[in-house]
Amino acid sequence: MTTKKSKTVKWGEEPKIGWWEAMYLPAIAGGLATAIKHAFSGRTTTRQYPDVEPEIPPNYRGVHRLNRDEEGRVKCVACYMCQTACPANCIEIIAAPAPKDDPHWKDRDKFPQTFTIDELRCIYCGMCEEACPVDAIELTSVYDLTGYTRKELIFDKEKLLSVFDETSTAGKDPVRTNRGALGPASVEAATASQGPPPPGRGSHG
Amino acid sequence: MFEYLKQSWPTLWPTLGAIGVILAFVPVLGLYMTFIERKLAAYVQDRLGPNRVGPFGILQAIADAIKLFLKEQIIPDHVYTFLYFIAPTFSLMTAMFALVVMPFGPVPTEYTEGFRYIVAPGIDIGIMMMIAISSLSAYGIILGGWASNNKYSLYGAIRSCAQFISYEIPLGLSIIGIIAASGSLNIEQIVSSQGGAIWNWNIFWQPLALIVFFTSALAETNRLPFDLAECEQELVGGFHTEYGGIKFVLFFLAEYTHVVTVSFLTALLFFGGWHFPGLTGPVDANLGGMLLRTFVLVFKVTMVVGFIMLLRWSLPRFRFDQLMGLAWKGLIPLALLNFLCVAIVLTYDLPKHYLALTALFLVAGSMVSARHLQHTINRPRSEGRPATNVNLTESAI
Numbered sequence: 203m204t205t206k207k208s209k210t211v212k213w214g215e216e217p218k219i220g221w222w223e224a225m226y227l228p229a230i231a232g233g234l235a236t237a238i239k240h241a242f243s244g245r246t247t248t249r250q251y252p253d254v255e256p257e258i259p260p261n262y263r264g265v266h267r268l269n270r271d272e273e274g275r276v277k278c279v280a281c282y283m284c285q286t287a288c289p290a291n292c293i294e295i296i297a298a299p300a301p302k303d304d305p306h307w308k309d310r311d312k313f314p315q316t317f318t319i320d321e322l323r324c325i326y327c328g329m330c331e332e333a334c335p336v337d338a339i340e341l342t343s344v345y346d347l348t349g350y351t352r353k354e355l356i357f358d359k360e361k362l363l364s365v366f367d368e369t370s371t372a373g374k375d376p377v378r379t380n381r382g383a384l385g386p387a388s389v390e391a392a393t394a395s396q397g398p399p400p401p402g403r404g405s406h407g
Numbered sequence: 408m409f410e411y412l413k414q415s416w417p418t419l420w421p422t423l424g425a426i427g428v429i430l431a432f433v434p435v436l437g438l439y440m441t442f443i444e445r446k447l448a449a450y451v452q453d454r455l456g457p458n459r460v461g462p463f464g465i466l467q468a469i470a471d472a473i474k475l476f477l478k479e480q481i482i483p484d485h486v487y488t489f490l491y492f493i494a495p496t497f498s499l500m501t502a503m504f505a506l507v508v509m510p511f512g513p514v515p516t517e518y519t520e521g522f523r524y525i526v527a528p529g530i531d532i533g534i535m536m537m538i539a540i541s542s543l544s545a546y547g548i549i550l551g552g553w554a555s556n557n558k559y560s561l562y563g564a565i566r567s568c569a570q571f572i573s574y575e576i577p578l579g580l581s582i583i584g585i586i587a588a589s590g591s592l593n594i595e596q597i598v599s600s601q602g603g604a605i606w607n608w609n610i611f612w613q614p615l616a617l618i619v620f621f622t623s624a625l626a627e628t629n630r631l632p633f634d635l636a637e638c639e640q641e642l643v644g645g646f647h648t649e650y651g652g653i654k655f656v657l658f659f660l661a662e663y664t665h666v667v668t669v670s671f672l673t674a675l676l677f678f679g680g681w682h683f684p685g686l687t688g689p690v691d692a693n694l695g696g697m698l699l700r701t702f703v704l705v706f707k708v709t710m711v712v713g714f715i716m717l718l719r720w721s722l723p724r725f726r727f728d729q730l731m732g733l734a735w736k737g738l739i740p741l742a743l744l745n746f747l748c749v750a751i752v753l754t755y756d757l758p759k760h761y762l763a764l765t766a767l768f769l770v771a772g773s774m775v776s777a778r779h780l781q782h783t784i785n786r787p788r789s790e791g792r793p794a795t796n797v798n799l800t801e802s803a804i
């Protein structure tokens with residue numbers, strides 16, 4: 203042996219085959235017994251996926267959603283934090299000043315005119331979610347992302363908002379962020395409506 | 408010509424009928440064996456197996472067949488086209504040909520008129536022909552490997568060639584004992600010599616022959632513990648690496664036909680064929696009795712097929728030197744010992760009970776050869792490199 207034996211490496215020997223095993227027949231009988239035991243145990247580990255959907259933990263990192271604030275506007279303030287943080291460069295935002303003359307938007311400065319995420323480039327790392335100062339972008343537990351073309355899977359703002367509508371009405375809100383508890387865009391709304399407290403960071407792991 | 412046909416019609420139609428039965432059943436059987444095998448594999452591995460096509464997935468086999476037949480026929484540039492096409496056909500042809508002397512139902516020892524459950528009844532060299540033909544099937548594999556012009560295919564073919572040559576010997580030797588004891592090469596005679604009480608089945612008199620026969624027959628079928636010719640982990644697909652679609656199906660069917668042949672032979676030679684306690688005696692023309700006996704035979708064959716499949720999912724593949732060691736150091740001496748034992752009993756007209764002594768020889772013989780095998784298995788693969796040393800990091804331990 204030319205390599206020096208290091209202390210962290212344990213050198214094992216392949217187990218030698220003894221007389222009993224070398225006779226084959228007892229070992230074969232043993233193997234068959236194991237096979238038969240499993241064949242008749244009736245136990246299966248198969249998941250019947252399309253028929254029975256798996257339980258996805260609420261902190262799963264799946265398809266993104268863009269949250270709405272209490273007034274139904276997109277919560278994002280177009281700060282580009284997520285686009286900067288994204289290691290896969292898959293977020294593209296074009297910001298626009300909020301229409302000041304519209305009473306509906308008068309407390310907001312900026313909003314994303316377009317907001318696209320290439321779901322195929324995304325590595326679902328969750329960096330965008332952590333970067334967002336207003337918890338506007340979140341990764342949901344939606345995992346079955348399919349489409350016929352690549353273009354279909356580049357989600358725009360409307361699509362991302364609709365993911366929010368779907369998941370929030372289905373009661374499948376993600377648990378990682380303090381939704382609604384942070385950021386200037388949501389402070390007023392959060393104090394105004396005395397809804398149930400948002401799930402706190404750490405309470406679900 | 409027409410006159411001749413008319414004259415020979417009474418003997419011709421049963422033969423044609425039997426050929427028809429075999430031609431109709433073997434592909435369907437082969438297809439469904441793949442399905443059953445997949446199901447069994449799934450159950451052994453705690454899975455569900457194919458269950459999407461039809462109830463319990465029973466139409467899966469048909470879906471597979473349709474898929475394979477509709478596949479594009481790819482002919483690689485570098486193959487020898489003629490041999491490339493001949494090989495799978497040859498494989499299947501020989502596999503089917505071996506079924507000619509195989510009774511698939513109760514057959515009387517004396518051939519009379521009418522339908523018989525065998526293509527060629529009353530062949531006096533039945534078992535010889537069987538072995539001769541089944542050794543031909545190596546040619547299909549070797550041709551396929553050679554024609555593919557691909558190193559993996561060629562390796563597979565060469566391995567299978569060596570394997571066939573080695574395992575042919577114990578296969579033949581193990582049957583000699585049976586032939587000597589029943590005094591005939593005719594399969595019908597061998598089966599009828601096992602009629603009467605269950606104790607007349609050859610398995611009770613020559614268990615060692617059964618083990619040697621079954622092991623070497625399994626090696627001849629190229630199935631898992633001995634499938635070194637295909638060996639996905641080392642040789643991609645072995646001899647059928649370059650084959651796809653229908654051509655692959657033919658190879659596949661040949662393999663399953665072999666399994667059927669081996670199972671039939673095992674049931675016929677060792678488990679009394681269509682005899683069963685309470686259902687022995689001469690074959691009669693009574694249709695119910697015939698069907699019952701056919702059922703008994705098919706049941707036995709099914710059991711053997713199931714056993715072969717179960718073996719596939721229980722045993723790991725042999726290393727090549729172990730494979731050769733098993734044949735030359737284990738099975739051939741054992742088969743010779745067995746034959747010696749039978750020969751002594753027959754020559755000196757000893758009572759048949761002495762044949763059961765082979766059971767003792769089984770234990771003694773396997774122990775003796777086990778000492779050799781133990782040495783073979785534990786020998787490092789090459790000198791100079793401690794192949795048996797594996798380094799395991801602490802996390803692995």
Ligand code: SF4
Binds near residue numbers: 287326329
């Ligand atoms: S999850 Fe990661 S990769 Fe995907 S958009 Fe967010 S930051 Fe980019």
Ligand code: SF4
Binds near residue numbers: 277281285330337338
């Ligand atoms: S980090 Fe949040 S608020 Fe900023 S652009 Fe991204 S989603 Fe919008």
